[in-house]
Amino acid sequence: MNISEVGKLSGLPPKTIRFYDDIGLIQPKRDTNGYRIFSESDLHRLAFLRRARALGFSVQECRQLLALYHDETRASSDVKALAREHLARIDQQLEELGQMRRTLADLIESCAGDNRPDCPILRDLAR
Amino acid sequence: MNISEVGKLSGLPPKTIRFYDDIGLIQPKRDTNGYRIFSESDLHRLAFLRRARALGFSVQECRQLLALYHDETRASSDVKALAREHLARIDQQLEELGQMRRTLADLIESCAGDNRPDCPILRDLAR
DNA sequence: ATGGTCCTTCCAGCTTGTGGAAGGTCAAGG
DNA sequence: CCTTGACCTTCCACAAGCTGGAAGGACCAT
Structure with a gap:
């Protein structure tokens, strides 16, 4: 998926998604042309982020929440x-x-x- | 009055007072050595600002409130x-x-x- | 002269994005 | 094949309202 499509699906503007990439909240792969390629898992993380942010969690807290989410032993x-x-x-x-x-x-x-x-x-x- | 004294009296830190000066909320005079000199009127404005900010008014709104305050024909x-x-x-x-x-x-x-x-x-x- | 405390300016950073410019890429139509 | 429009990229600047720190003067007491 490209950034605008994942934007529509996650409910986040492309600008915000690039920002989340910059600060390391997501790590989408890159195509040979430099375009970001988003997997289902990336989309999932973005949707998670959108909801956590909507609940008022800070970006730092979202980072921790994502870490906990991916930690099976939490x-x-x-x-x-x-x-x-x-x-x-x-x-x-x-x-x-x-x-x-x-x-x-x-x-x-x-x-x-x-x-x-x-x-x-x-x-x-x-x- | 110097900045630290007016800071104590107004309840605002010197850094904030300099900031308010930078953005034109106050215009204290300057001593020959470059130090800001605050009048009673400056102190008054600063105290006004502190209370308006404490009520959640934005800096722009504070500007308007100060203008209204000084406008006898408001x-x-x-x-x-x-x-x-x-x-x-x-x-x-x-x-x-x-x-x-x-x-x-x-x-x-x-x-x-x-x-x-x-x-x-x-x-x-x-x- | 020295030390400590003031004062100044300027630059950077905080948070969470948003807007725009400059430039590369891709797909469709003529 | 070329052009056009819609993508995509990066980078820079701005938003609010301060706050912290560095570098350099100034003032006062000893």
Whole structure:
């Protein structure tokens, strides 16, 4: 398979696939003309990557997940630990974002939003 | 005031303050020796920036907020509109992050996390 | 004079791609 | 056989928002 075909099948743009190749997440073979040739296994890895990235795992974590995936002697506890760390980070982000949201919503609530210059939002920022 | 002092007072590291200078968010005067000299007004802007950034406003939005802040003829509706757009973006992020969290938590839940290699998390990613 | 702590600029890197330019390759149609 | 268009390649630059480090002055106390 060529890059655009595997792109369609994996749901990743060719640019991203080349990038994943550059950083060693995949190692497709090369044709005599220099074109990348993708096997079913490469496609599989790319689809795996797309889903892991969609869950918010970092590229480094994806690397580890792929390694675990290909390690027949893995312990599921290792995978679970990785996922738990990631979940903790997501929870922290949710926390921070939620705090921002509350503050911001309060400020918006208190602002008249009319033609006058007086604004509690700016007043708070300049506090 | 020198950069380290204004750094302490504003809560921003000197590196960040230099960066804000580079991108034109502040324009401190210069001493004959080339050192930046910060006025009360510069400090004020920096503190404003720190709080706006803490609320998640982008640097570009901070620029607009500062412009509005210094514009005596502003309408509070302009500030409110800016804040509302930002709130919408935060809500979208919360939505996406929440979806990730649910999926990830389900997967973690379903994984035994023992010595065996069998793992629903990997199975889902490889689906 | 020396040492330690400031200050300056500039360059590089982080993360995860995206956009574009320059140039080689391939397949189809005239 | 030649041209055209759609591929493919590499490389460079940019995005946000800093952060770290190196090299070189400046200032202050001893």
